[in-house]
Amino acid sequence: METLIRPFDHQYASYLRDESRMEGRADLIAFPRTEEETRDILRACTRDNIPVTVQGARTGLAGAASPDGGLVLNLSRMDRVTACGFDGTRFTLTAQAGVALCELRKMISARRFVTEGWSRQSLDALTLLSRAPEQFFPPDPTETTATLGGMAACNASGARTYLYGAMRTHVQALTLLLTDGRKLVLARGEQRASGRHLTLFPDSGSPVDVGIPTYAMPETKNTSSYFAKDGMDAIDLIIGSDGTLGVIADVTVVLSPLPGRIAGAMCLFDSTAQAVGFVEKLRTDARDVASVEYFDGYALDVLRDQRQSHAGFTSLPKLEPWIGAAIYVELHCKDDEAVIQRLNALSLALASVGCDDANTWVARNGSDLDRMMFFRHAVPESVNLLIDKRKRKDSGITKLGSDMAVPPHRRLLRAKRSQSGTSVRDVGTHRQQPPACEHPAQLHGGVPPRQGAFYGVRKDRRQPWRFRLIGAWRRQAQSGLSARHVHARRDGSDARRQSRA
Numbered sequence: 008m009e010t011l012i013r014p015f016d017h018q019y020a021s022y023l024r025d026e027s028r029m030e031g032r033a034d035l036i037a038f039p040r041t042e043e044e045t046r047d048i049l050r051a052c053t054r055d056n057i058p059v060t061v062q063g064a065r066t067g068l069a070g071a072a073s074p075d076g077g078l079v080l081n082l083s084r085m086d087r088v089t090a091c092g093f094d095g096t097r098f099t100l101t102a103q104a105g106v107a108l109c110e111l112r113k114m115i116s117a118r119r120f121v122t123e124g125w126s127r128q129s130l131d132a133l134t135l136l137s138r139a140p141e142q143f144f145p146p147d148p149t150e151t152t153a154t155l156g157g158m159a160a161c162n163a164s165g166a167r168t169y170l171y172g173a174m175r176t177h178v179q180a181l182t183l184l185l186t187d188g189r190k191l192v193l194a195r196g197e198q199r200a201s202g203r204h205l206t207l208f209p210d211s212g213s214p215v216d217v218g219i220p221t222y223a224m225p226e227t228k229n230t231s232s233y234f235a236k237d238g239m240d241a242i243d244l245i246i247g248s249d250g251t252l253g254v255i256a257d258v259t260v261v262l263s264p265l266p267g268r269i270a271g272a273m274c275l276f277d278s279t280a281q282a283v284g285f286v287e288k289l290r291t292d293a294r295d296v297a298s299v300e301y302f303d304g305y306a307l308d309v310l311r312d313q314r315q316s317h318a319g320f321t322s323l324p325k326l327e328p329w330i331g332a333a334i335y336v337e338l339h340c341k342d343d344e345a346v347i348q349r350l351n352a353l354s355l356a357l358a359s360v361g362c363d364d365a366n367t368w369v370a371r372n373g374s375d376l377d378r379m380m381f382f383r384h385a386v387p388e389s390v391n392l393l394i395d396k397r398k399r400k401d402s403g404i405t406k407l408g409s410d411m412a413v414p415p416h417r418r419l420l421r422a423k424r425s426q427s428g429t430s431v432r433d434v435g436t437h438r439q440q441p442p443a444c445e446h447p448a449q450l451h452g453g454v455p456p457r458q459g460a461f462y463g464v465r466k467d468r469r470q471p472w473r474f475r476l477i478g479a480w481r482r483q484a485q486s487g488l489s490a491r492h493v494h495a496r497r498d499g500s501d502a503r504r505q506s507r508a
């Protein structure tokens with residue numbers, strides 16, 4: 008056990024934080040490679056009453072992987088794909104929790120897996136997979152170093168959620184280790200609640216009775232609390248529970264057939280009003296649209312600055328001064344002809360708001376799409392770099408932000424405010440809800456404070472967080488801020504959560 012659980016010392020400093028840049032503290036750290044090792048660690052922590060913080064790749068933006076004392080349980084070394092399945096229609100892959108999304112993607116596209124220890128059934132399914140039309144795993148939370156366990160734990164989404172839904176939709180089964188080391192295997196459709204009550208049967212000991220919260224879930228995408236519905240599937244309680252109910256040891260995900268052609272279009276506008284008009288037009292026929300992502304003028308300014316000042320960003324395309332907003336549209340089509348039809352539809356939508364399609368960058372192949380991805384990723388990445396820079400001067404600083412679903416007209420209002428020169432700098436808005444959804448806009452706002460004192464605004468619990476956040480945006484006015492995301496919970500509590508042994 009001593010070799011599994013190590014004292015926490017300075018060489019592990021980076022494990023005290025995630026992409027929220029919130030810095031925690033820890034006494035112990037462990038990097039298990041197997042489910043058995045993880046169970047042993049959990050048993051020891053239960054015995055000694057040591058709190059546990061679970062970590063995947065620490066790409067989370069909510070500070071939830073940042074520890075608050077006790078043991079850091081980092082699963083990044085549980086990185087094997089262990090099984091393949093085929094139910095006659097769909098392929099599945101079972102992966103240990105620490106498998107990174109980028110690695111999984113590589114394996115799926117090359118159809119190459121390390122199959123040591125796989126069952127006969129898995130090997131047969133793999134043979135079928137190698138002969139089937141090309142498959143892919145749709146969830147894309149932008150940061151592809153994220154692990155599957157972390158993605159399931161926080162029900163990761165991302166721009167493609169617009170067409171494919173969030174991580175929840177793609178998880179077929181998972182293995183959950185309870186804090187005392189007992190194991191629950193949950194498969195979709197196999198363990199359902201009776202009303203708001205679940206009885207679950209771990210591999211040993213007494214059954215676990217779970218009272219499901221009685222609140223009504225909003226229809227919009229959210230991860231603000233446990234998923235709760237009458238008669239719900241047990242697996243949905245774990246997805247999005249952020250490591251508070253146990254440790255996800257492995258996840259079985261469903262693959263989808265790769266669209267015949269993927270194309271991207273970055274449409275450039277001189278005003279927010281034009282960009283919003285374009286999206287409204289696009290929404291009247293959103294066939295083959297996988298994602299729609301909005302970057303406002305402030306987000307574009309962040310990229311302009313980065314391109315000038317940071318060697319890692321010189322390959323960003325030049326953004327002419329007239330460009331005040333951009334919309335990225337990703338199209339997933341069956342063939343070239345469909346891509347051409349959809350691009351023509353985009354041209355008409357652009358013309359309807361007085362824009363020339365000559366100002367649109369189109370990506371039709373993998374390397375062009377990678378460049379677009381780099382552009383999109385550069386916004387939050389730049390904000391994080393900015394925060395690191397400011398943190399060096401004032402260690403109390405961290406990022407403030409939010410990720411919220413808003414009706415489109417409110418987004419428009421907000422966008423207009425920022426456009427009209429008031430102080431609210433509101434950037435990096437995404438729209439990533441399914442087309443049928445009533446509230447189809449998702450806003451990511453991020454504020455890199457200049458002083459630690461400003462961060463204290465978040466901790467003022469007198470008002471609901473959203474008002475504090477908007478107030479914070481206003482106050483921050485003169486000092487500049489940028490891109491998307493981060494931590495503030497609906498109930499105003501700290502975003503950090505732990506599973507306690």
Ligand SMILES: Cc1cc2nc3c(=O)[nH]c(=O)nc-3n(C[C@H](O)[C@H](O)[C@H](O)COP(=O)(O)OP(=O)(O)OC[C@H]3O[C@@H](n4cnc5c(N)ncnc54)[C@H](O)[C@@H]3O)c2cc1C
Pocket residue numbers: 025026060061062063064065066067068071072082104147148149150152153154155156157158159160161162163164165166249250251253254255256384387388
């Ligand atoms: C530039 C950038 C852009 C991003 N864009 C998006 C986006 O558009 N949409 C989006 O949804 N996310 C986005 N993210 C956030 C992040 O990448 C994802 O949410 C990711 O899924 C987290 O995975 P992880 O392995 O890094 O988990 P971590 O950050 O390590 O952990 C996240 C949470 O899951 C828990 N956890 C991790 N592994 C397990 C496990 N095996 N069992 C139980 N609990 C576990 C942790 O305790 C923590 O609560 C972005 C991040 C960055 C840096």
